[in-house]
Amino acid sequence: MNNSEFTEGLRGAFPVMASAAPFAVLFGAVAVANGQTVAEATLMSAIVFAGASQLVGIELFGHKVQPWLIVLSVLAVNFRHILYSAALTKYIRHFTLPQKLLGFHLLTDPQFAQSVQRAESRAGLSFAWYMGFGAMIFVPWVMLTAVGALSGRLIGDPKSIGIDVLLPIYFMALVLSFRKTANYLPIVTVSAVTSILAFEFIGSPWHVSIGALAGVILAALLPPAPAKAEAKAQAAEGGA
């Protein structure tokens, strides 16, 4: 593995880690409050490793919801990863199979967004960078889950210390960083409006999948932006 690529990945994920860390502690605390042991909460963070779905899952467990419904809800929250892995495919063709399997386990929202960005800006995504970025999120996530679980209500209400706004703001910065996407404004507008409507009338967590699908379907229906289409056509001719 290339050391400087790995280090760059670690450094690149630092803001993510800073925004997500309180939620790992929160998850640990909530998990124990809802009947999990410290070991179970830590195991869940390590092998599920998807923050929003973990919180949804443990919340439902606390309400004594049927197990199959818990699994279905986890699937609903995580559905967006299907889109991520599909969109990431063209950038990771050079990974070996074990690298792909490990890579997919680490595939979170920031991991996906920043990987696409790096691949687009540098004409290639290295496994070393991908692992550096992933490790900077995974290791603290698992360790801080244990810390939160051990200390119970260490951080209390996330609102009282203002950390509830960190992730939406981080994701907003990421949305802006993709402004060169073809048909960016129509896609973002449709996804925003649809997700808000779905949030209001259908409910969380379905608004994520519904809003995302609306934006993605719109992108498929719209005519491609002319300049980009030409460049793509030329690239295809050159490559063929």
Added chain:
Amino acid sequence: MNGWFDPNMVALIVVCAIATFATRIGGYLLMNRMSSIPPRLDAALNAVPAAVLTTLVAPAFYAGGIDVKLAMAAALIASIRFSAIPILITGWAVVMICRQYM
């Protein structure tokens, strides 16, 4: 096993982990079956980051109180000039000030 793991809980966690991993590899498995990617599918895939990330932002703004709305607006302005950490600090500072004084 007392104090560490309950078999039923571990089973539930493992099933949730398998379901999650299936979503993380599912799109790749679908794409891998195709020899070439039609242009409209390519356009759809290129829209994934903007489309999905937006759904994590817009409802948070919509459902948030005036404090959250102001914090996100301030962060949006900060994002014209600054990188991730200063943007986060700006939003955090605004929400804390709102909650202190409003």
